[in-house]
Amino acid sequence: MIGGGQGAFIGAVHRIAARMDDEYTLVCGAFSSDPDKSRATGNLLGLAADRIYDTYQQMIHTEVRLPENERVQVISIVTPNHLHFEPAKLALESGFHVILDKPATFTFEEARLLKEIIERTGKLFCLTHTYTGYPMLKEARQIVASGRLGEIRKVYVEYPQGWLSRFEEGRDNKQALWRTDPAKSGVAGAMGDIGSHAFNLAEYVSHLQVVSICADINKVVSGRQLDDDGAVLMKFSNGASGVLIATQVAAGEENNIRIRLYGKQGGLDWQQNDANTLLLKWLDKPTEILRTGASYLSSYALHNSRTPAGHPEGYLEAFANLYRNFALTIRAQLMQEKPQKEWLDYPGIEEGIRGMAFIEHVIASGQSETKWLEFNV
Amino acid sequence: MIGGGQGAFIGAVHRIAARMDDEYTLVCGAFSSDPDKSRATGNLLGLAADRIYDTYQQMIHTEVRLPENERVQVISIVTPNHLHFEPAKLALESGFHVILDKPATFTFEEARLLKEIIERTGKLFCLTHTYTGYPMLKEARQIVASGRLGEIRKVYVEYPQGWLSRFEEGRDNKQALWRTDPAKSGVAGAMGDIGSHAFNLAEYVSHLQVVSICADINKVVSGRQLDDDGAVLMKFSNGASGVLIATQVAAGEENNIRIRLYGKQGGLDWQQNDANTLLLKWLDKPTEILRTGASYLSSYALHNSRTPAGHPEGYLEAFANLYRNFALTIRAQLMQEKPQKEWLDYPGIEEGIRGMAFIEHVIASGQSETKWLEFNV
Amino acid sequence: MIGGGQGAFIGAVHRIAARMDDEYTLVCGAFSSDPDKSRATGNLLGLAADRIYDTYQQMIHTEVRLPENERVQVISIVTPNHLHFEPAKLALESGFHVILDKPATFTFEEARLLKEIIERTGKLFCLTHTYTGYPMLKEARQIVASGRLGEIRKVYVEYPQGWLSRFEEGRDNKQALWRTDPAKSGVAGAMGDIGSHAFNLAEYVSHLQVVSICADINKVVSGRQLDDDGAVLMKFSNGASGVLIATQVAAGEENNIRIRLYGKQGGLDWQQNDANTLLLKWLDKPTEILRTGASYLSSYALHNSRTPAGHPEGYLEAFANLYRNFALTIRAQLMQEKPQKEWLDYPGIEEGIRGMAFIEHVIASGQSETKWLEFNV
Amino acid sequence: MIGGGQGAFIGAVHRIAARMDDEYTLVCGAFSSDPDKSRATGNLLGLAADRIYDTYQQMIHTEVRLPENERVQVISIVTPNHLHFEPAKLALESGFHVILDKPATFTFEEARLLKEIIERTGKLFCLTHTYTGYPMLKEARQIVASGRLGEIRKVYVEYPQGWLSRFEEGRDNKQALWRTDPAKSGVAGAMGDIGSHAFNLAEYVSHLQVVSICADINKVVSGRQLDDDGAVLMKFSNGASGVLIATQVAAGEENNIRIRLYGKQGGLDWQQNDANTLLLKWLDKPTEILRTGASYLSSYALHNSRTPAGHPEGYLEAFANLYRNFALTIRAQLMQEKPQKEWLDYPGIEEGIRGMAFIEHVIASGQSETKWLEFNV
Known part of the structure; x- marks a missing residue:
């Protein structure tokens, strides 16, 4: 995870959404532009000390060199808008799937470029327009x-x-x-x-x-x-x-x-x-x-x-549906299977x-x- | 009443609204541009035969010559928009108070003229924007x-x-x-x-x-x-x-x-x-x-x-509030008393x-x- | 009307309900056990002085001797429960149809007797269980x-x-x-x-x-x-x-x-x-x-x-439905016609x-x- | 976890509730009275093979002998009512905290006995009356x-x-x-x-x-x-x-x-x-x-x-509140701290x-x- 340090609202929401269906485990993070705050957040979240990073660049560069079965597979970016494009670009180009908080980028031009990168790298990408998860x-x-x-x-x-x-x-x-x-x-x-x-x-x-x-x-x-x-x-x-x-x-x-x-x-x-x-x-x-x-x-x-009907599901469940469908799609890709059409609806x-x-x-x-x-x- | 023949929706609503608080009695009408239909409607409503008119002009010209304690006091006009201005003008200039269905007139210019007529004649005027009666x-x-x-x-x-x-x-x-x-x-x-x-x-x-x-x-x-x-x-x-x-x-x-x-x-x-x-x-x-x-x-x-609270009042009651407040204001004018501020809110x-x-x-x-x-x- | 003097809640409701569909005209009343209050109420309601009565007995005994086309046809009884049975009995036995506020009587035994009287006199009877009018x-x-x-x-x-x-x-x-x-x-x-x-x-x-x-x-x-x-x-x-x-x-x-x-x-x-x-x-x-x-x-x-759908009708309209259906049934009886099944549903x-x-x-x-x-x- | 094999409704709910706030990790289970089904469920849930058990007795007897930092701390029992008391008794007496689906037991007498066991063992106990978690x-x-x-x-x-x-x-x-x-x-x-x-x-x-x-x-x-x-x-x-x-x-x-x-x-x-x-x-x-x-x-x-207000939370969040408060209370006990009063409200x-x-x-x-x-x- 990039961003989502203590006090952030949406970072915590992303983490709950990721956990709900047991499809993700949080393994590393660069939670803040302030390394101390990043460390504090990572510790609170129970991460291994060597997987808490000072910067997102450090995180991506380090993770990419870890053995495949250890390194992170999907990177969630939950920073303010001006810090969407660069981390997303780096993550995709380093071979990670990306979940990005909306709006996609700081400018339209960045979004257009991001699309090119996604197509070029072939990595999967999910933008958390939560409400479509209901x-x-x-x-x-x-x-x-x-x-x-x-x-x-x-x-x-x-x-x-x-x-x-x-x-x-x-x-x-x-x-x-x-x-x-x-x-x-x-x-x-x-x-x-x-x-x-x-x-x-x-x-x-x-x-x-x-x-x-x-x-x-x-x-x-x-x-x-x-x-x-x-x-x-x-x-x-x-x-x-x-x-x-x-x-x-x-x-x-x-x-x-x-x-x-x-x-x-x-x-x-x-x-x-x-x-x-x-x-x-x-x-x-x-x-x-x-x-x-x-x-x-x-x-x-x-x-x-x-x-079953009558047990209210809410915002966190809607958010989790995005995470879950993205995970199911990634797994299908890994297994070289065709994802179900319902999974692709993110x-x-x-x-x-x-x-x-x-x-x-x-x-x-x-x-x-x-x-x-x-x-x- | 002018307009509101059988089959009309809003005419019947006006009549219920007028009756609800016992402030009005329907005494005469020209309910349709078709004299037969006007007569049929008037008969159904139990009007005296000589108070059912073929045209609104006939009605106003006849009523104005009746003794004061017999003739109609307030004329409700519930015709389609193109037939608002002329009957309203004639009614006001003949000395009757007017209740008019909305919108006021066919054109803005007519509305402006109607305002002059109202000011000149000093008669009272109510436009039935029903919802403000709630x-x-x-x-x-x-x-x-x-x-x-x-x-x-x-x-x-x-x-x-x-x-x-x-x-x-x-x-x-x-x-x-x-x-x-x-x-x-x-x-x-x-x-x-x-x-x-x-x-x-x-x-x-x-x-x-x-x-x-x-x-x-x-x-x-x-x-x-x-x-x-x-x-x-x-x-x-x-x-x-x-x-x-x-x-x-x-x-x-x-x-x-x-x-x-x-x-x-x-x-x-x-x-x-x-x-x-x-x-x-x-x-x-x-x-x-x-x-x-x-x-x-x-x-x-x-x-x-x-x-009391909890007994639902609805559309007809809201409509009746316009009629009732207008009646209370007319009566105050007749009695040369100051109407309460709540009455004037129509x-x-x-x-x-x-x-x-x-x-x-x-x-x-x-x-x-x-x-x-x-x-x- | 019997009962329903100033300050009473349900009397006013009955009167609005009776007026709403233009099926009834209030012609006489004994509105209170206090003759002064009855008179004051009757005056406020615009009744002729000789149709405002000191007691319900006086009202029924007087009305029954009026010419058929002048005398009241239906008597509404809106008094507290202990004053339901006697006026209802007298009204029915004097040849009037009766509308009675609920509950029917003071005791079950009175209700049983009232049923016998209704059957014996052949007059029509309506009990205002309002909610069934919705x-x-x-x-x-x-x-x-x-x-x-x-x-x-x-x-x-x-x-x-x-x-x-x-x-x-x-x-x-x-x-x-x-x-x-x-x-x-x-x-x-x-x-x-x-x-x-x-x-x-x-x-x-x-x-x-x-x-x-x-x-x-x-x-x-x-x-x-x-x-x-x-x-x-x-x-x-x-x-x-x-x-x-x-x-x-x-x-x-x-x-x-x-x-x-x-x-x-x-x-x-x-x-x-x-x-x-x-x-x-x-x-x-x-x-x-x-x-x-x-x-x-x-x-x-x-x-x-x-x-039409979307124009809320409420408690007074439900109440008026009882009055209206009762009136339609009475009229059918007068005309010796079979009432529609919908009218009988009161x-x-x-x-x-x-x-x-x-x-x-x-x-x-x-x-x-x-x-x-x-x-x- | 005891119970909650594939097809069970409430077992899956318990697991989501446990995950939501990252206070629990599922480490072992005896998910069904049918060992094959238990194994299949455990595999699906990604458990280590040696932590999937054939019976709850086997599970408790094995876990209790694991090193303290490896063995399960809290046992969730999500079986039908007739299988509440015995597993709960064994778990408590073996030194585990217990979360039990409601109703507590099969008979009142069992519930009374369970209370004695809880008091005697000093272990913590949570009964999942979900709705009080809202x-x-x-x-x-x-x-x-x-x-x-x-x-x-x-x-x-x-x-x-x-x-x-x-x-x-x-x-x-x-x-x-x-x-x-x-x-x-x-x-x-x-x-x-x-x-x-x-x-x-x-x-x-x-x-x-x-x-x-x-x-x-x-x-x-x-x-x-x-x-x-x-x-x-x-x-x-x-x-x-x-x-x-x-x-x-x-x-x-x-x-x-x-x-x-x-x-x-x-x-x-x-x-x-x-x-x-x-x-x-x-x-x-x-x-x-x-x-x-x-x-x-x-x-x-x-x-x-x-x-924040306006992001609907529902049934799973209410359930998770029970799990979270229980975890916070257990941790306070471990740290020998006084739990906050809000945590004890389970x-x-x-x-x-x-x-x-x-x-x-x-x-x-x-x-x-x-x-x-x-x-x-």
């Missing part, structure tokens, strides 16, 4: 694919948070500090942090691609350097339209990412606060409540849950490139006086 | 006024319907026929029919005015003459921003108009499907569930409900003018390639 | 009748309130005073006031009859003379079992009466807080959400709503007798040390 | 302890399931087979399997003890040997009363265990389907929505969650004894014709 979103995607809803007409996604309603970066909030700093986060704040998740959800569930956007991007809290709020009108490849809302200043909101999507015959509605429920709506029939773990679900949804570099394009386009659109900005990627 | 929206407006939420930053309103997902106007659906006909509905379809409600809610609850908009307006169902879908980015007078969504092609949706609004300290969330609940959200405290009829509510909310011509401006601006913005359209009214 | 409970009853759920196995009903958590009868709360007074309420407090509603719902929806019970009946608030809380184990005629919970000391609860019922194949769930929704659950299929006003509902549900004296039997049995069971008490009526 | 139930317990709700008056618990609506034991459903077999499950079916959870919740949250009960216990599905349904009236030590519902024949229900509890001033409501929400109700104030991870929660709730043998007493009393009461059965333990 079983009921996998079901949603399968329902759209089945055509039962008819041609898709509308896609609404939203991600309302309230935790940046105050000037948290002035109150020494570590999570806020890097996310609102252009040098670490990139050109976007809220749009990169959570807007990119909503965008990914829209494309993942709908099987459509955004082709043009019109964005209203705001810095609401005074003193803030990056956007903390925005809304985006979207047009999709098939003529459908939609709206994306992402804000971090909706005081009192937690993390309730939601997608609603409507076709000619019906629609669906999912939100994280009720993550094990998918509402399926119809023109002339009662709405149906689909539930995680139920026997009538698709193989995609069933493969991604661990308990986000990769294509989603990373789309996400980085979203970030750059949405900020550009926010600054533009022209209404529609084409989204050519 | 007690928990009255509470929401009072909470914003109290400043407890802090300066308002975000306003999200949405009104998703699905009933026009098919080409209903080709299936002889009477409600669809006039609403999708530019000659009867005006320049807008969905935006006039339901978008204007959402717009009214945004301004009513926030105490703010929209100052510029950017709209994506769509005719989704092929063959349809007017918009059946749209989304609008909005900027408010205090710098706040927001999103308005109105669609009639969200297959499977009913009528769940919703407002979410966030200030510096907290936010609120109301939706028609759970109309007796208002969620009040806070940065650092648990969300509170405010409920119709509860003792802790403001005088505005309490005045507008009829039963929509009037200002809301009508803002609504017609919304309709014309939103359609113009939809057709424009410029991003922001100023909203100067 | 369209989605009518749907629930039809679904059970259809056999789709299979043989019924479990029936859970509950009616939790919190408004008697304190000694309200010591705080001059008029609603509490008579309800907790054995001289006015009868042998039961909570069980008569709300338990009887829950019992009615259980039998109405299930089409089953309770055959034995085991009750735990409590006076929780010290000083209270009647029960304010209880729970009842129930056995039904077909071997099914169930639980009834009714309490007025669940601090913070409003009025959320609920029924859940399970058959061999599926179940249903309805609660007043979400009154326009009926959940239909299945062993191997997604739960379905049935909604008031939707096209797929039975004729019973559709007949009992006034607006509670009458059979429900009244079952309810009074419930009240007496449940109190007896609460005092007994034997487990099961047979319920033979 | 952060919002820990909060509920703290709120009751704080006295804010006033003296507790009512406790309602329910655990509705539908999965045994059919004769599953005749369809080769492994989960159903042992649970409905008196030789493996004990005197109770549903009451032991899920009723005991509901009972535990009632006592855990209320801080009260049940002192008498009156039960209706049913075998609904024909051919079934043990109860699959029941309801229990309960009296508590402080005079409060309550109802417990547990059924496995509520067709269409999943696993929505729920507790509602009311004191003089207010109440609370929690259900597994919305596990991260705790509703706090008040006599004269709005209901409050408390949420997992929020800053205003008690140290007990915060200690038992892993992510269920142990006292809960096991109360649970077994519940099972035996509830079945006895179900068979009795006397109403109340004293609950003396």
Whole structure:
């Protein structure tokens, strides 16, 4: 693992996700740019002292020279955005599979380069757009694919948070500090942090691609350097339209990412606060409540849950589904077997490139006086 | 009553709303442009034969000559939009108070003229933006006024319907026929029919005015003459921003108009499907569930409900609140007394003018390639 | 109307319910045992002075001598329980149809007598078990009748309130005073006031009859003379079992009466807080959400709503459905026509007798040390 | 681990729970009474071949002779009920800490003996009443302890399931087979399997003890040997009363265990389907929505969650909280430190004894014709 020192939120989440299904063992790490902190974290995590590294470069260079049955196989990178590309590049080029926190990179250009590296090295790559790991979103995607809803007409996604309603970066909030700093986060704040998740959800569930956007991007809290709020009108490849809302200043909101999507015959509605429920709506029939773990679900949804219906699975399980599917795919590759189609349903570099394009386009659109900005990627 | 013949939806609703609190008696009507239908409706409603009229002109001209204690006092106009202005003008100029279904008129210009007529005649005027009659929206407006939420930053309103997902106007659906006909509905379809409600809610609850908009307006169902879908980015007078969504092609949706609004300290969330609940959200405290009829509510909310907490009141009660408050205000005027402030909280011509401006601006913005359209009214 | 003077809750509700569908006009009343109060109420309601009476006896004796086209046709009795039987008897025997607030009478014996009087006089009789007026409970009853759920196995009903958590009868709360007074309420407090509603719902929806019970009946608030809380184990005629919970000391609860019922194949769930929704659950299929006003509902549900799906109808509309169906049935009788089956679906004296039997049995069971008490009526 | 071979539900859950917080490593197991199956399971789980055992006796006898730094420290027993006591006894007497699936034992007498063994050996013991691991139930317990709700008056618990609506034991459903077999499950079916959870919740949250009960216990599905349904009236030590519902024949229900509890001033409501929400109700104030991870929660709730508010945690996390707190307590013992009070909040043998007493009393009461059965333990 690269990054994820003490105090980091997402590093701990990655570690739980990796452990849950017993497919990974944490064997080494460079957990911080501060070697003392890296060491302290590694010790807490019970790593062997010689597998705790001062820098990610040291880690990769050392590990690559270990005997094959000892060295790390997969490297998770959970650093802030400005430290995504270089470690990922080095890891891939050194022969390791990579799991990378989203958004893929600091710039769109880096994402494009990363794709070349992945293709060139042939290593496997997973981008942790967590929400696509929820079983009921996998079901949603399968329902759209089945055509039962008819041609898709509308896609609404939203991600309302309230935790940046105050000037948290002035109150020494570590999570806020890097996310609102252009040098670490990139050109976007809220749009990169959570807007990119909503965008990914829209494309993942709908099987459509955004082709043009019109964005209203705001810095609401005074003193803030990056956007903390925005809304985006979207047009999709098939003529459908939609709206994306992402804000971090909706005081009192937690993390309730939601997608609603409507076709000619019906629609669906999912939100994280009720993550094990998918509402399926119809023109002339009662709405149906689909539930995680139920026997009538698709193989995609069933493969991604661990308990019978009625035992709530949540965010950590969704995250673990990414790790698990990536592991199953890696193992299939090792065994020279064909991975099951359900295993391959994890986000990769294509989603990373789309996400980085979203970030750059949405900020550009926010600054533009022209209404529609084409989204050519 | 003018309009509201058999088969009309909103006419029957107006009549129930008028009856509920025993403040009105239906005494006369011109219920249809077809005299036979008008007569049939009047008979069904138990009106005296000589108070059922062939045309609204006949009705007003006849009624005005009846003795004061016999003639109608308030005229409800529940016709399609193209038949709002002329009857309202005639009624007001003949000395009657007027209740008018929304949107106010066929064009913005008519609304402006109607305001002059109202001011000149001194008669009272109520525009039935129903949703503002809900007690928990009255509470929401009072909470914003109290400043407890802090300066308002975000306003999200949405009104998703699905009933026009098919080409209903080709299936002889009477409600669809006039609403999708530019000659009867005006320049807008969905935006006039339901978008204007959402717009009214945004301004009513926030105490703010929209100052510029950017709209994506769509005719989704092929063959349809007017918009059946749209989304609008909005900027408010205090710098706040927001999103308005109105669609009639969200297959499977009913009528769940919703407002979410966030200030510096907290936010609120109301939706028609759970109309007796208002969620009040806070940065650092648990969300509170405010409920119709509860003792802790403001005088505005309490005045507008009829039963103790836990006895659900709905759409018809909200509608009746408009009628009741209008009646109480008329009576106060008759008695030369000062109406209570709670009674005056019903929509009037200002809301009508803002609504017609919304309709014309939103359609113009939809057709424009410029991003922001100023909203100067 | 008999009873329902100023300050009464249920009298005003009856009047709104009667007005809503324009089937009734209030023409006379004896609104209170205090003639001054009766007069004041009648004046407020705009009655002619000579139709406001000092006593119900005076009212009935006077009205019966008026010309047929002037005199009242239906008498609503909305007094406390100890004043149900005598006015109902006199009204029926004088030739008037009667609407009576529940529970039917002060004692079971009175209910039995009332049934004889109704049969003897041939007049029509409606008992206002409000909740059976909700369209989605009518749907629930039809679904059970259809056999789709299979043989019924479990029936859970509950009616939790919190408004008697304190000694309200010591705080001059008029609603509490008579309800907790054995001289006015009868042998039961909570069980008569709300338990009887829950019992009615259980039998109405299930089409089953309770055959034995085991009750735990409590006076929780010290000083209270009647029960304010209880729970009842129930056995039904077909071997099914169930639980009834009714309490007025669940601090913070409003009025959320609920029924859940399970058959061999599926179940249903309805609660007043979400009154326009009926959940239909299945062993191997997604739960379905049935909604008031939707096209797929039975004729019973559709007949009992006034607006399209998505316009919430509530408690007053449910109450009005009882009044409306009773009026339609009376009119059919007048016209010597056969009433539609949907009109006849309002509670009458059979429900009244079952309810009074419930009240007496449940109190007896609460005092007994034997487990099961047979319920033979 | 003892038990939990392939196909077992709860064994896999225990293993995930143990892994989640990195406090346990699975080192050995006797996963089945069938040695081949035990071996296959152990291989799948990646255990060293010499740590996979044919029988639990072999495992304990072998492990106890391993060097201290190699041998297992904690033994998880996840077998059917008839195989709880003997392995637990042997493990404890051999010096191992024990985690035991509920209910504690096959009979009450075994539970009493187990308590003696635990006290005699001084080893630590955890009983996996999962639901008490949910952060919002820990909060509920703290709120009751704080006295804010006033003296507790009512406790309602329910655990509705539908999965045994059919004769599953005749369809080769492994989960159903042992649970409905008196030789493996004990005197109770549903009451032991899920009723005991509901009972535990009632006592855990209320801080009260049940002192008498009156039960209706049913075998609904024909051919079934043990109860699959029941309801229990309960009296508590402080005079409060309550109802417990547990059924496995509520067709269409999943696993929505729920507790509602009311004191003089207010109440609370929690259900597994919305596990991260705790509703706090008040006599004269709005209901409050408390949420997992929020800053205003008690140290007990915060200690038992892993992510910020809005990231749903579910059943596996609740289970993991038991494992984690047990591990923290064991480590404190090893370090001869005082465990934090939050760590000690896991269920142990006292809960096991109360649970077994519940099972035996509830079945006895179900068979009795006397109403109340004293609950003396």
